[in-house]
Amino acid sequence: MDIYLPIAEVAVNAPLIVGLGALVGFISGMFGIGGGFLMTPLLVFFGIPAPVAVSSMANHVAASSMSSVIAYSRRKAVDLRMGGVLAAGGVVGAFLGVELFRLLRLLGQADLVVSLSYLLFLGVIGGLMLMESLGAILRRRRGEATPPRRDRRPVWLYGLPLKMRFPRSRLYISVIPPLVLGAFVGVLSAIMGVGGGFILVPAMVYILRMPAGMVVGTSLFQIIITTALTGVLQAGRNQTVDIVLATLLLVGGVIGAQLGARASSRFRAEELRAILALIVLLVGLRMGLGLFLRPDEPFVLMSGMG
């Protein structure tokens, strides 16, 4: 059953797109991430123009994050204050990111920057996560004790001014690192069509040293605010949000997310991280591969005459 996407101006197979939404939603609910990093490349692979895929993803990520965050907030696993500071940075980042993406599209270098960002960020994050989680799994198999976690937070986290109390996370740190982190993720959300959970979650654990129980819910909260803004800005500035595409995706996505959130309790945390790391790494390498292989068709028609 084909359906015509009015903004993307292509016809797609509706059950296929709903299925994709469900698959990515499942992964998203399972790992507590938006899943945009996986969905955007898949959409491009199925023939959706990249600018439309990147922009419409914002709607889908916002919807599936909304669907999961409510469950976390009932368990009081959302640090609203930390989420608010991250989101404040995210708002600035989203504005910058949408303008940057617009400029890159006009320069004709959007796909280069998208591929490079995927290769760089997904490659590094996926690699680090894989090493860390495999280490944890091996240690448990051998029956070794977990090495004592270096609970000493980096000095610079305390040295910075503008300190704030985050009672839920039991933190008293400067607001500058979360602001910068939020802004960075906001830019990525506009350029890569991702929520940024795959960067936020490790950064909140390893840099901000938030309690593990708070991390996923808080990152989802920040992702909702950032992607909601990105989605509106992309529609307003670039006219690239396809509501039909976003709806098809989120129908599958919200259902998949609920199922994924339930499935996640059956796995150990480090096993989940290892699987996620593999997925992240593979997507990053696949996206980067195009930069190194000789293209079949050296010429590319470009959309967006301005």
Add this chain to the structure above:
Amino acid sequence: MAVAVPASAIPPPEALSPPPATATVAAALTDANVRVTSDFRGARIVLYGAIFDPAAHPSDVVVLVRGPEQPVRITRKQRVFGLWLNSRPVVFRGAPGFYRAASNRPLDDIANFGVLRRLGAGVDHLAINAPAEQTTETRYGVRDMVVNRLGSDYYDWRTAVVRLKEKAHLYEEDEHGVRFVDRGLFRAEIALPTGAPTGVYRADIILFQGGKPVSIRARTLTVEKVGVARALYVLAHDRPWSYGLASMAFALAAGWAASAAFRRD
């Protein structure tokens, strides 16, 4: 509505070939207003025509359909330090958004290169051009964008434009697109692909005798998209902010609704 082409548009007949000027062609579109629905199936332009020629010379008919002009921005992947990167985009002017050359037999058999080139008949003869001088302009806030003039590479770029448009089924030559259904009576059918632009199209119906165009008729038609998809497209472009806010509100509400539906108390 019949629009006769001014005589100056018809190439002057050459002295050595005397096809009688009495032969004329007439044509009509079954529907001058093509409405494309969102499923986009079955959108086609159908045209009937007749040849009036008392001498009954052997005749060929070529139908050229051109969509509204859309400048083409094209880039070429180049290897830089081992990476394949996009070159600076090049803008081609004069490219129709849609092009079909339908004929009753291959164009090269109907007329010679020069005649086809003058009429713009066939994808190789489209007037996609690059003016003689190289100009760099500031466009869309981007400096030093090369407009036209590509030196010796020009041919590669031009064929790439046509090749990519053909791949999207926007440009095509159909050497069996015109069928004679009876003596002097022909029918042409032109299918519109999903990506066909909306707007005013022009169909030129050209009668060839002895390799020379002896009569030309022009018809205009309007292609418009209708239905929900079109309404959304118009809304997204005319009121982008309302559209963006509404679609995001819808997304958030859907996420909330799903969570409520799956809640286990």
